[in-house]
Amino acid sequence: MSLSLAEKLTLWKWLSETLAALHKNALVPEGRDHLTPGERLAVKFGGRLAAWVSLPQPTQGAARVADEARLVEWAKIHYPGRVEYIPDVIADAGLIEFLQEHRPESLRIRERVDPQLAADICTGLSGKDHRYVTAAGEVLTEVPGIRVPEPSPSSPRVNLAGDAAEVIAAAWPEIQAGLREVLALPAGEGEAADAA
Numbered sequence: 001m002s003l004s005l006a007e008k009l010t011l012w013k014w015l016s017e018t019l020a021a022l023h024k025n026a027l028v029p030e031g032r033d034h035l036t037p038g039e040r041l042a043v044k045f046g047g048r049l050a051a052w053v054s055l056p057q058p059t060q061g062a063a064r065v066a067d068e069a070r071l072v073e074w075a076k077i078h079y080p081g082r083v084e085y086i087p088d089v090i091a092d093a094g095l096i097e098f099l100q101e102h103r104p105e106s107l108r109i110r111e112r113v114d115p116q117l118a119a120d121i122c123t124g125l126s127g128k129d130h131r132y133v134t135a136a137g138e139v140l141t142e143v144p145g146i147r148v149p150e151p152s153p154s155s156p157r158v159n160l161a162g163d164a165a166e167v168i169a170a171a172w173p174e175i176q177a178g179l180r181e182v183l184a185l186p187a188g189e190g191e192a193a194d195a196a
Contacts, residue, residue, distance in 0.1 A: 018183055018184075019183075022182070022183070027156065028155045028156060031053075031055060031155065031156030032055065032153060032154070032155075032156075035053070035054070035055035035156060036055065037055050037056065037057045037058065037154060038054070038055070038056075038057060039054060039055060040052055040053070040054040041053045041054070043158075044167075045167050045168055045170070045171035045174070045175060046167065046170050046171040046174070048163075048167045048170070048171075049161050049167070050160065050161055050164045050167040050168055050171075051158050051159060051160045051161055051164055052158070052159045052161075053156060053157070053158050054156070054157050054159075055154055055155075055156050055157070056154040056155075056157055057154060058151040058152060058153050058154050059151060059152045059154065060126060060130075060148075060149075060151045060152075061126075061148075061149035061150075061151070061152070062122065062126045062149075063121070063122040063123075063125040063126040063146050063147065063148040063149075064122060064146070064147055065113075065118050065122070065145060065146060065147075066145065066146065066147035067144070067145040067147075068112065068113075068145060069145070070144040070145035071113050071118065071143065071144060071145025071146060072111045072112060072113055072145070073144065073145075074143060074144040074145060075113040075117065076111075078134065079113070079114075079117060079135075082113060082114040082117045083111055083112070083113060083114070084111065084112050084113070084114060085109045085110070085111055086109065086110045086111070086112060087100070087107050087108075087109060087110075088107070088108050088109065088110040118146075120132070121140075121143050121146055122146060124140075125140075125141070125142070125143065125146060125148045126148065130148065
């Protein structure tokens with residue numbers, strides 16, 4: 001049977017929507033439940049390698065300073081020597097020198113944690129162990145003002161072999177029997193009679 005262009009487009013639309021939903025709602029959750037992060041499985045059809053399936057490690061977003069004021073208050077207690085006091089001009093920046101000498105009331109002092117300390121804390125909390133070890137040896141898993149995002153769960157990954165199309169085409173008769181079940185298609189007329 002040869003398909004018309006409209007039939008091919010209809011079939012493509014149905015397959016793409018069905019396969020996308022199957023992937024999102026069934027295969028990805030099942031893969032997370034049954035595969036171990038870092039595990040790599042060979043997939044063979046007809047005894048020939050078609051692909052490698054793996055579950056990558058979950059990705060961990062980088063920690064970042066989310067609340068500088070809270071971080072400054074924490075650092076004042078634990079690292080007072082690492083808090084910087086930076087003049088901040090309320091007026092025009094060209095007036096800084098003049099204001100420091102003649103109008104200090106127009107200046108405000110802004111506090112911030114040494115950027116290197118903040119970066120070190122973020123690196124430690126983003127690392128594999130999700131901890132920062134202070135100079136005194138205290139192990140911290142959270143620091144006020146620093147936000148560490150939740151890890152993003154990984155999805156199964158499939159790397160097709162170079163000749164996957166050839167391998168799948170050769171094994172197509174065996175594969176297509178299971179495809180109806182995967183796509184949740186109702187049995188055809190002939191199949192319904194055979195099942196009865």
